[in-house]
Structure formats: C-alpha cells, structure tokens
Amino acid sequence: MGVAARNAETTAGQGDSPEWDLVIRPRRAVRTARIVAAVIAVAFLAGGIWLRSGSTGVNFRVADQLAMIGIGLLIAAAVLLLTRPRVRVGPSGVSVRNILGDSDFPWETVRGVAFPDKKSWARLELVNDDYVPLLAIRSNDKERAAQAMDRLRELGAKYTAAQE
Template sequence: MPVVRTWRRGAPEPDPGWEFEVRARRSTRTAIVVAVVIALAFTAGGLVLRTGSTGVNFRVADQVAMILIGVVGACAVLMLTRPRVRAGSRGVAVRNILGEHVYPWDYIRGASFPDGKSWARLELADDDYVPMLAIRANDKAHAADAIERVRGLGAHYAPQS
C-alpha cells in the first residue's frame, strides 16, 4: 500500500502525536498577497527615490533603507500566516501569531465558535479561554469541519468524569 503524504514538500514530516492539524485558508492567502504588495511598493519607491528634483538629496543608503522597511513590513504581515491548531493524544496545541502552547485534554472543557466572533476558542478548566486564530469564521465549511474534528478528538481523548 503506498504511503500518502499530506504535508507540503520540503516541510518536516508531521509529528506522530498529532492526528489533526488545521491552518486558516483565506486569511493566509490574503496575508501573502498583502506582503507581496508591500514589498513591491517599497521596492519601487526605493528605486525611484533618487529620480526627480524634490529638493531633498537622497542617497543610495536611503534607497536601501526604503527597500528594507518594505521587507520588514512584509515579514510582519507574514506573521499572520503562522496560526495553527493541532490535536491528538497529547491534547491541543494552539499556535497563534507568537508562540505555541499545548493544553492536555484533562485541562480542556471544550471548543466553541461563539456567535459573531471571527475565530474559534478553546475553553479551559479554569474558566479561561484561548483564541484559536487558525479556525476562522471566514473559512466557513473548513472552519466548521475543523471545530468538529477538535471536538471529536476531545470526546475520544478527554478523561471521562
């Protein structure tokens, strides 16, 4: 029987402790497009900075700085592509824009998608919750399937009380 690979070429193989992984779709594509536009706009601005007579003396260092500002801005926008949710026997790992936290099943009360909210959340035992930016409302059916998978794995792995 052939091995079916479900990860991107060049990416590390998925960790066997995780049965499910989800990322946002629409917001990821939008962030990539916006990052490219920012990088191109600042590069074009940096290249034409010395042309014309504005009364200001721009140097090559100013052009390079303008391009680098565009690259930094594009990288900042690309940070919005990081959110991911993984679930499996270990619990649920939520990676939002900065950092990743793993929550064991015995600490999780449930996963919900509150009305009017842009993303799902993981409800914890101490009446706290964690936003799951990878499961976004604008992904519609993809988001509904993802939250049901997280709930299903919770029903399977959570300790019975």
Template sequence: MPVVRIRRRAAAAAPEPDWDFEVRPRKAVRTARIVAVVLLILFVIAGTGMRNAFTGVNFRLIDQIAMIAIGVLAALTTLLLTRPRVRVGPSGVTVRNVLGDSRFGWEHVRGVSFPDRKAWARLELAHDEYVPMLAVRANDGQHAVDALDRIRELGAKYTAA
C-alpha cells in the same frame, strides 16, 4: 579539500507527539501572502525611484536601501499572520497563534466554541479561561465548521479514554 557537513542532533528537545489533526486558516493565509508581496513590490519601487524624484530632497544610496529594508520588514511582519495552527492528538491540543505556541493536556480542555460575532474560535479551558484559536476563522466558512467538529470528535475520544 572535501566539504564535510555536520548535522546537529536535538538531543535535549522532546520528541514531537503524533498529531491526529491539524488545521490552518485558508483565506487569511492567502490574503497575508498577497499583501506581503504587494508591500514588498511597492517599497522596492519607491526605494529604487527615490533618486529620480524631483522633490528637492537629495536622496542617497543608503536612503534607497533603508526604504527597501522597511518594505522587507513590513512584508515579514505581515507573514506572521500565516503562522496560526491548531494540532490535536492523544497528548492534548497545541494552539499556535501569531507569536507563540501553547500546549494543553486533555485534563485542562473543556471544549471549543465559536462565540457570536467573533472572527475566530476559542479553546475553552478549566477555570473559565480560554485561548483564541486564530487558525479556525469565521471567514473560512465550512472549513472552520469541519475543523471544530473534528476537534470536538477527537476531544470526546481522548477524554473518554
């Protein structure tokens, strides 16, 4: 009997706007991936070696599985730090930080800045509000500077139109 695959269409979802620019952090993503792998390896080693330890405690198979599961959860939680992204396009700016997305139209955006002694840039909004942009990080150096310049350039282009 042949296998039939059904494709679901997202009819209710709004179409994605075209983006002129997208930026993600570089060093933070690389570091998070390395830390996630190290955590996973350490917890797998600890979990598999629990029965061989002579600590006087009787570890069972479920304890080993739980230890490995904790390592998987720790690694996945660390990988949340790879999510930040900023997209810029004709409809506005979308900022995705660790847990959520926020979309702002150009009528609400006043600019971008990099405050002194801060680790990341921020999107300046109307009414003296701001949103941190974890995707534009100070430790990325020239990459962050180029990203802010490009965001400012596109902001000037779309607010003038």
C-alpha cells in the same frame, strides 16, 4: 534514499508528526497575508528604486533607497507572521500556535471549544474559565472552519472519554 524515508523527512520537516490526529491551518487568511506581503514588498521596492529619480528639492542617497526597501521587507515579514497559526490535536492534548509561540494544553485542562457570535475565530475553553483564541479556525473559511470544529469536538470527546 527510499520513498518511505523521503516521506518521513517531509513530515518531520513540516513539524507535523504522526502523534497528531488533526492539524488545522487557516486557508483564506494565509492567502490574503501572502498577497498583501507581496504587494507591500513590491511597493516599497519600487518606491526605493524611484526615490532619487524625482526633483523634490531633497537629496536622497543610496542609503535612503536601501532603507526604504529594507523597511518594506520588514513590514512584509511582519504581515507574513499572520500565516503561522496552527492547531494540532492528538492523544496528549491540543497544541495551539497563534502568531508567536506555541502553547500545549493537556486534555485535563480543556473544557471545550466554541465559536462565539460575531467573532472572527474560535477559542479553546479551559477548565479555569480562561480561553485561548484559535487563530487557525477562522470564520472566513466558512465550511472548512465548521468541519474543523466538528472534528476537534469529536477528538476531544474521544480523548477525554479515554482518560476517564
């Protein structure tokens, strides 16, 4: 397999195709969610292992230990859902993936993008006076979030002008 074929596979496997000019993902929130998920998983694993070692008067069984570990893994997996947010921008419009599901917005429906005061994330403003939160552009990413907003506005101006 050639280098070009491997690179194409890698790009396709990540879900980022060449049709997107900009892909934005949060950085600090992802790192924090991964750390928290790992801590939760380890804590429930340790709790599950040591559940039967004490003499509290309650008889815990192996099933109780496995349930405790399983609950910890489910909670850790739920925390990892916070690593999913992504915004993709291209000629066809803006694709927003927050925690669950993707939504595509063609440029005709996009009025702009804003970062309201005292909010943790940006929002995509639509022509029907509705808005969609952009969890991928978070205030705690500071300069990186500002650059993402500038680039998103730049591409928005470019593609809306091309449609007129």
